[in-house]
Amino acid sequence: MQFNHLIEINQPLLSLVDVLTHAQLWQGLVLRAEMPKLFVPYLDGCTISARSETGFARALQYGDLVINDVVTLAAPNQILYSVPAQKDIPASSLTVTIEEPQPDVFYVRFAYDDGQSEAADSVDAFYNEYRRSAYEEADIDTIRLIRQMVQDGQLR
Numbered sequence: 210m211q212f213n214h215l216i217e218i219n220q221p222l223l224s225l226v227d228v229l230t231h232a233q234l235w236q237g238l239v240l241r242a243e244m245p246k247l248f249v250p251y252l253d254g255c256t257i258s259a260r261s262e263t264g265f266a267r268a269l270q271y272g273d274l275v276i277n278d279v280v281t282l283a284a285p286n287q288i289l290y291s292v293p294a295q296k297d298i299p300a301s302s303l304t305v306t307i308e309e310p311q312p313d314v315f316y317v318r319f320a321y322d323d324g325q326s327e328a329a330d331s332v333d334a335f336y337n338e339y340r341r342s343a344y345e346e347a348d349i350d351t352i353r354l355i356r357q358m359v360q361d362g363q364l365r
Contacts, residue, residue: 210337213320214345216352219313227356231307233364234315235285237355238305240364242280242288245269248351264289300324319348 219228241248243265245255254270264281276298281289290303304320321344325333358364 210321210323210325210333210340212337212341212344213318214348215308215316215318216348218315218317218352221314227360228313229315229356229359230313231285231309231315233359234307234317234355236364237358238288238307238317238351239282240358241351241355242282242290248354249347317348317352319344 218234243257246252251271252269253272256268256270257265258268259266263283264279266277266279269276269278276292277295278290278292281291283289286307288305290305292298292301294300301323302321304318306318306320308316308318310316355364
């Protein structure tokens with residue numbers, strides 16, 4: 210399944226929504242990668258096992274299930290989450306990109322790829338629709354939480 214969606218960040222015509230800066234948005238998205246438990250309440254733990262100049266490797270724990278992935282930071286606009294194939298889990302990826310079509314107008318694009326073929330996607334169409342919806346809701350919650358952190362002075 211390949212799926213992507215955009216979330217509008219700054220809405221120039223809607224003054225009720227606080228404007229986020231590029232730096233605040235980037236800082237929040239990096240925080241999501243480094244401390245995912247803040248953003249994913251059902252995650253039991255996250256251990257960062259190795260760091261480099263461009264990212265880090267981590268282990269995500271969901272009960273007895275541990276998923277290893279690699280996070281690549283292409284500052285200041287893109288974060289790539291790569292999950293290598295492991296046990297019963299196929300290789301997959303998520304690319305999160307800040308887009309700025311006009312000055313101070315930001316969108317965040319979340320692009321998912323589970324590595325499955327189109328034939329497999331058609332068999333799993335119902336399940337994939339559920340996953341798309343869940344991913345989109347989680348991404349909306351991420352932006353909501355980043356906004357809240359900015360309002361609370363946690364991100365500058």
